[in-house]
Amino acid sequence: MSRIRWREEPREQFELTPDRALAYAAPDGAFALYNDYRSRDSVLIRRPAPVLPEEVDRCWREQTEGASPRGLAPRETVEGYGTFTFPYGPISMGVPESGRFDVVTYGERVLELTPLGAYKSRRALPALAGLPVADAGLRVERLAGNFAASHAAAFLQACESATQTPVGLRELTVRAVGQELQRIYNHVHVLARIAEAASQNVGAAQSHALAEEMLRLQGRVFGHRWLFGAFLPGGPARRLEPPDRPHVAAALHARAEEFDELWELFLDSRTFIDRIQSTCPVPRDVAVRWGAVGPTLRATGVPWDDRLRIPEPPYHDLFLALPDERDGDALARLLVRVQEVRASFLLLEQMLDRWPAAGAAAEPPAPPVEPGRGIGRVEAPSGDLVYDVRVSDGRIVGVAARSPSQANWPPFAFGMRGAVFTDFHFAFESFGLVFAETDR
Amino acid sequence: MPSWIEQSAHRGLLTSRYPRVPASDAEVPTTARPPLAGPEGRAAGPGPDRCPVGAIEGVAVDQGRCIRCARCLADGFRFAGAVESSSPSRAALARPAASDAGPDPRRAPLAGLGRSLHLFLVDVGSCNACNLELLALANPLYDASRLGLFFTNSPRHADVLVIVGAPTEEMAEPLRRAYEAMPGPKAVVVLGACGISGGAFRGNPGLRAGCDELVPVDLYVPGCPPTPVQVLDGILSLAGRGRGDR
Ligand code: SF4
Ligand code: SF4
Numbered sequence: 034m035s036r037i038r039w040r041e042e043p044r045e046q047f048e049l050t051p052d053r054a055l056a057y058a059a060p061d062g063a064f065a066l067y068n069d070y071r072s073r074d075s076v077l078i079r080r081p082a083p084v085l086p087e088e089v090d091r092c093w094r095e096q097t098e099g100a101s102p103r104g105l106a107p108r109e110t111v112e113g114y115g116t117f118t119f120p121y122g123p124i125s126m127g128v129p130e131s132g133r134f135d136v137v138t139y140g141e142r143v144l145e146l147t148p149l150g151a152y153k154s155r156r157a158l159p160a161l162a163g164l165p166v167a168d169a170g171l172r173v174e175r176l177a178g179n180f181a182a183s184h185a186a187a188f189l190q191a192c193e194s195a196t197q198t199p200v201g202l203r204e205l206t207v208r209a210v211g212q213e214l215q216r217i218y219n220h221v222h223v224l225a226r227i228a229e230a231a232s233q234n235v236g237a238a239q240s241h242a243l244a245e246e247m248l249r250l251q252g253r254v255f256g257h258r259w260l261f262g263a264f265l266p267g268g269p270a271r272r273l274e275p276p277d278r279p280h281v282a283a284a285l286h287a288r289a290e291e292f293d294e295l296w297e298l299f300l301d302s303r304t305f306i307d308r309i310q311s312t313c314p315v316p317r318d319v320a321v322r323w324g325a326v327g328p329t330l331r332a333t334g335v336p337w338d339d340r341l342r343i344p345e346p347p348y349h350d351l352f353l354a355l356p357d358e359r360d361g362d363a364l365a366r367l368l369v370r371v372q373e374v375r376a377s378f379l380l381l382e383q384m385l386d387r388w389p390a391a392g393a394a395a396e397p398p399a400p401p402v403e404p405g406r407g408i409g410r411v412e413a414p415s416g417d418l419v420y421d422v423r424v425s426d427g428r429i430v431g432v433a434a435r436s437p438s439q440a441n442w443p444p445f446a447f448g449m450r451g452a453v454f455t456d457f458h459f460a461f462e463s464f465g466l467v468f469a470e471t472d473r
Numbered sequence: 474m475p476s477w478i479e480q481s482a483h484r485g486l487l488t489s490r491y492p493r494v495p496a497s498d499a500e501v502p503t504t505a506r507p508p509l510a511g512p513e514g515r516a517a518g519p520g521p522d523r524c525p526v527g528a529i530e531g532v533a534v535d536q537g538r539c540i541r542c543a544r545c546l547a548d549g550f551r552f553a554g555a556v557e558s559s560s561p562s563r564a565a566l567a568r569p570a571a572s573d574a575g576p577d578p579r580r581a582p583l584a585g586l587g588r589s590l591h592l593f594l595v596d597v598g599s600c601n602a603c604n605l606e607l608l609a610l611a612n613p614l615y616d617a618s619r620l621g622l623f624f625t626n627s628p629r630h631a632d633v634l635v636i637v638g639a640p641t642e643e644m645a646e647p648l649r650r651a652y653e654a655m656p657g658p659k660a661v662v663v664l665g666a667c668g669i670s671g672g673a674f675r676g677n678p679g680l681r682a683g684c685d686e687l688v689p690v691d692l693y694v695p696g697c698p699p700t701p702v703q704v705l706d707g708i709l710s711l712a713g714r715g716r717g718d719r
Contacts, residue, residue, distance in 0.1 A: 123647050124595055126626040129604040131596040131644060152643045153598035156677045168525040171542055175673045178602025178698065222605075235477040241612035242487055248609075252502035258700065259602045262504075262542050291484075298477055469601045 105148040105439075105471060106446035115139040123152040127230075127458055132468040138454070146449040148442050154472040161429045166192050169429045170265045173420075177436070177470040179219055182211040182260045183413035184420075188432075189264060191422035194407030203389040204264075206347045207272055210384055211251075211260050212411065213377040218247040219414035220370040220377075221292065223465050227367060228299070230458035231308045239295055243288065250284055273388070282385050289378040296371055309363040313448035313460030316361055325444040326437050327416020328369040329464055334359035339412035351383045363463035404430070413437050415465035438470035488616045489702070492709065496556050496702040504543050505700045507536045507554030523548060526666075526673060537566040537669040537683075540697040559694040559707035563669070563685060566693055581713030582660045582691050583632055589621040590712055593631035595651050597684065598674075599638025603665040603698040607635055615701050622708060628654040633708060634688070637698075639667035639674045640681040652688045660691040660711045664704060669693050 122133035133149040157176060161169045173188040174181040186208045193200055225240035248258045254273055255263040273281065299305055315325065317333035330337055336355045340348045356372035358365040404425035411418050416437030423430035445464045452460060489500060510532035523529075524545055528538035534550070536558060543552070560566050583590065596604055610617035611624060625631050628651045636648065652661070661684075666672030668684045675682065684690060694707040 123644065124651055129594060129596065129608060130599070130601060131638075131647070152647075153596060153638060153641055154643065154679070155598050155639050155641065155674045156679050157674055160674070160677045171525050171540065172673045175540075175600045175602075175697070178600035179605060181600075181602070235481060238613045239477075239481070239484070241609075242484075242614055245609055245612050245614045249499050252505075253499065256502055256504050256543070257541070258502060258505070258606075259698065261540075261602075261697065265542075294480060298480060467601055469599065472598075 105150050105442035108145070108147050113139065113144075116144060122149075128461065130468040132472075134457075136454070141453050143449050143452050143454060143457075146446055148446060148466075150468055150471045152472065153468060157473045158432050158434065161432045164429050165427055166424065166429065167265050169432070171262065173432075174261050174265075176473050177438075177467050178259050178261075179222070179467065180215065180413050180415070180418070180436075180470065182208070182215040182263065183411050183418050184436075185260070185264045186212055187409040187411045187413075187418050187420045187434075188422065189409065190411065191407040191409030191420040192424055194409060195405035195422055195424040196407070196427075197405065201389075202346050205345070206384055206389055208264050209347050210273065210381060211255060211263050212413075213381050213384075214247065214251050214254070215260060216414045217288075217374050217377050218244055218251070219465060220374045221247060223370055223462055224299075224367065226462040227309060227363070227459055228305070230462060231305050233299070233302060233305050236295070236299055236302070236305070243291055243295065246288060246291075250281070250288070253284075254281055273385075278385055278388060282382070285378060285381055285385075289375070292374055292378075306364065309367060309459050309463065311360075312363040312456050313445070313452055313463065314360070314362040315444045315448045317359075319447050320361065320444055323443040323447065324440050325416075326440045327413070327465070328366050328373070329416065329441050329444055331356055332358045332365035332369045333361040339410055339417050342410075347384060348380075351380055353380060363459050366463040415467070416440060434473070436470040436473075438466050438468070441466055442471065487613050488619070489614055491615075491702050492706060496700075500702045501556050501700050503552050504541050505696060505703065506552040506556060507558045507695065508534050508539060508541070508543075508545055508550045509553050510534075510550055526675060533568070535567040535670070536695040537563060537693060538666060538672070538675070539695065540666050540673050556703060557706045558696075559692055559699075559703065559710065561692050563683070563690075563693060566669070566695055581711060583658055583711045584713035585658065586632055586712055588712075589623070590632045590708065591623050591625040591630050592633045592635050592708070593625055593628050593651065593655070594635050594637065595644075595648055597636060597638045597644035597648055597668070598641040598680070599665070599667060603637035603667070606698045606701055607637065607664060607704055609701045610705060615705065617705060620705070620709065622705075628652075629656065631655050632659060633711060634659065634661045635664060635708075636661065636668050636684045636688075636690075637664045639671050639677075640684050640687055642679045642681075645681070645687055648684075648687055661688055662692045662694060662707060662711065663690050664694045664696075664699055664707075666695060666697045669695060672697060 116137055116139045119136045119138055120133055121136055122128070123131045125132070125134065131152045133152065135147045135149060136143055137145040157172055161172060164172070170185060170188055174185040176184055221240055221244045225237050225244055228237035228240055251260055252258040254277070257263060315329065315333060317335065320330050320333045321335065338355055340353060341355065353376055356369045358368050406421070406423045409420040409422065417440070418437055419435045421433040441464050445460065445466060449457070449460055491500065525542060526538050526540055528535045529545060536554070594604065594607060608624070609615060610622065628634070634652055634655060640648070663669055663684045667674060671677070671680055671682050674680055681687060692707050692711060694704055696703055
């Protein structure tokens with residue numbers, strides 16, 4: 034099992050091999066999350082196998098074996114005088130997707146909150162078996178539309194790894210550009226939603242406007258506002274060829290300036306910052322124990338990012354600074370996103386500067402037909418996304434995936450314990466959770 | 474110190490002038506338009522085989538099934554249909570484009586409601602992109618409130634039920650209840666290939682083939698996802714506000 038190799042340094046010690054992934058896989062395909070790493074204050078955090086702690090294991094079991102709707106986070110029994118369970122959803126006001134939250138409360142305070150999924154399960158992953166890789170890719174990116182680029186990239190990486198197909202630098206750069214654009218869109222969207230919840234009307238409107246501008250830019254560069262099909266063979270891609278690059282660079286520059294101005298103004302709004310400070314805190318030990326990923330994890334001071342885990346082209350020679358936040362609350366998560374937006378603008382600038390020359394990379398040859406199994410792993414806007422794909426004869430045999438939303442439901446549920454009900458929207462939006470990623 | 478007011482004034486007017494002027498390419502990228510057979514009126518290659526969702530029959534594209542993947546471009550199809558491609562009839566979406574006198578005359582079930590409509594969103598199994606495209610109508614670049622469109626959080630206040638996603642077994646009952654809770658006159662709009670025909674997930678176990686199996690549908694807006702401009706056009710047509718008199 035070999036991953037795409039660019040340099041000959043050994044990286045076995047970091048590799049998530051299929052065997053290990055298999056050993057760690059929960060029934061629904063939850064994977065080993067991290068190897069050892071150092072937190073910002075240099076505490077070595079060791080994560081022995083099997084990685085999934087008991088509670089999360091139990092939650093997965095319930096999720097795969099239980100009847101629907103199923104809990105997405107571990108539940109405890111909370112009892113006391115006057116407590117009752119208030120089901121919120123599945124068509125829940127203010128959350129644009131369908132899903133349910135069971136809230137145990139005696140009034141204002143949330144004693145426990147359990148998200149329940151499966152309402153919009155499209156049974157899509159099992160249905161991929163037997164499809165040609167490209168057809169399956171079209172369905173994979175439609176699992177979660179606002180993270181389509183990450184899903185497509187991880188899925189393709191897994192397929193290419195399974196079939197030992199080499200991929201050119203240009204192709205990888207195109208994928209990275211798509212993913213960084215979508216990361217900016219999603220982070221700005223989260224900012225807009227939080228501003229909306231805080232009744233920061235002008236700020237919310239301006240952030241939504243910026244998010245829309247990002248969608249239009251994606252539409253212009255890749256021919257589709259949500260990047261569907263952008264990376265697939267035969268897709269609609271207009272792929273950033275000259276003379277489009279100067280235009281894109283100028284547009285990105287303007288967007289980056291708009292974002293900086295916008296954030297300055299948010300920082301001036303004491304009421305906004307106060308509202309999200311210490312809202313829905315997730316301590317580091319909880320984040321690590323329950324397998325949080327992405328901004329949720331990084332907001333607790335753990336500098337773990339898949340783009341830096343095994344730096345692969347094009348990230349291997351780009352500058353990427355990781356945010357430094359430790360408080361683990363909604364504000365810290367938002368600050369992480371803000372810094373990541375800036376980092377992504379910088380990454381895009383670097384990638385456009387060093388666009389691989391036409392001759393540097395051949396288009397991928399026809400995929401070999403040998404059967405195989407591969408892992409694809411990328412840093413999606415909400416966190417670490419892993420695909421495990423088995424391919425034979427150019428067709429999918431089976432697909433398992435662990436999405437960032439799956440990993441982040443339990444920390445969200447934990448953070449809501451003891452919150453008041455009006456915290457809900459700030460808390461929910463700050464995690465970037467998407468039911469569609471869990472209900473596949 | 475700059476303020477929100479200064480900053481807003483500095484950015485100026487951003488709002489789209491649609492529908493008074495036609496949609497720009499920035500608003501509707503190429504592949505959001507309906508694919509049609511090439512100028513010769515025929516497919517140049519193995520169109521029907523290549524389509525991943527079986528939307529092509531001969532040279533006719535079932536716009537309600539098409540997920541806009543652009544693969545049929547290689548067979549001589551072009552993304553050339555009208556931006557405004559919604560239709561009150563499912564059959565009309567599947568009809569060969571060149572075969573008859575153009576699109577169905579649009580019905581306007583909410584024509585009596587004047588200039589204000591309240592929308593209620595129900596997601597029955599979407600990928601979230603259709604949801605976000607609908608909600609994008611509220612952003613300043615579209616500012617749907619200038620056209621009298623508002624989002625509401627309760628079906629009791631809604632005139633239009635907007636459904637997105639492939640209808641799952643689990644959402645059938647909540648959807649029916651939301652529909653029944655709405656006061657009349659009411660209209661139902663389905664956004665996206667998923668809700669119209671199952672889209673990319675057509676045929677998966679536990680999915681209905683379309684939302685019209687669950688509630689009566691007044692308007693289908695094809696696309697994957699339809700762009701905000703296309704959604705806007707569809708919803709305005711429900712109130713009898715054709716292009717030109719908005
Ligand atoms: S664009 Fe539509 S009609 Fe053409 S191949 Fe894709 S799904 Fe089929
Ligand atoms: S029609 Fe397309 S964009 Fe809309 S929910 Fe379905 S897959 Fe997503």
